Amino acid sequence: MSNVKVAVIYYSSTGTNYQLARWAEEALKEAGHEVKVARAQELAPAEAIAQNPAWEQHLEETKDVPVASPDDLDWADAFIFSTPTRFGNVPAQVKQLLDQAGGLWGQGKLVNKVVSGMSSAMNPHGGQEATVKSLYTTMMHWGAIIVPPGYTSEAAFTSGGNPYGNSVTVDGEGNMQEDVEQVVKDQAKRTAQVAGWVKNGQ
Numbered sequence: 001m002s003n004v005k006v007a008v009i010y011y012s013s014t015g016t017n018y019q020l021a022r023w024a025e026e027a028l029k030e031a032g033h034e035v036k037v038a039r040a041q042e043l044a045p046a047e048a049i050a051q052n053p054a055w056e057q058h059l060e061e062t063k064d065v066p067v068a069s070p071d072d073l074d075w076a077d078a079f080i081f082s083t084p085t086r087f088g089n090v091p092a093q094v095k096q097l098l099d100q101a102g103g104l105w106g107q108g109k110l111v112n113k114v115v116s117g118m119s120s121a122m123n124p125h126g127g128q129e130a131t132v133k134s135l136y137t138t139m140m141h142w143g144a145i146i147v148p149p150g151y152t153s154e155a156a157f158t159s160g161g162n163p164y165g166n167s168v169t170v171d172g173e174g175n176m177q178e179d180v181e182q183v184v185k186d187q188a189k190r191t192a193q194v195a196g197w198v199k200n201g202q
């Protein structure tokens, strides 16, 4: 197996996607890959964050997680993105990072990067698939190689089975409604495995 560099990039207001990112990191490190976890820069005004204690607390707890930048995209062979659903799309915080990738895109540096996405939402049919596909639209412009999990993990059949990119439903208190730890770990390892094949083949 070939070891690769993986950037696990997430945005999270209340901790769900942070946890998905940490599970991905754990699996990737166990498999011997080099991993950077980075969060999309918070952009919401302090007044909005202050209205939600869980949001405020999560931001404080994760203030030491490095903020993701285009340099992370340049560094990595593979990216795992984890993003909440916002009206069936990625949040502005994630879009802001993607929109900073124009320079790398112009230099062709995102071509053949291997990518995969994960998401969460409050409703079982609240737009998780649309969010992941929206993320992938940008990746197509990059010429990246998208690695959807499909049903490659046995655990997909007991955890919601989102073949576009694993996703989880959260309740009003932020509790995950499905056990997605294994599928997230399997998705991360598969993405890195494909990145290894791509790297070796070049």
Ligand SMILES: Cc1cc2nc3c(=O)[nH]c(=O)nc-3n(C[C@H](O)[C@H](O)[C@H](O)COP(=O)(O)O)c2cc1C
Pocket (backbone or CB within 6 Å): 011, 012, 013, 014, 015, 016, 017, 018, 084, 085, 086, 087, 088, 089, 119, 120, 121, 122, 123, 124, 125, 126, 127, 170, 174
């Ligand atoms: C502005 C906004 C829009 C949202 N849109 C949706 C939505 O379209 N569908 C849905 O099921 N949940 C929606 N949610 C709920 C979030 O997806 C949920 O809180 C998030 O996935 C939790 O992830 P986090 O803990 O990582 O922040 C929305 C939340 C906010 C604040």
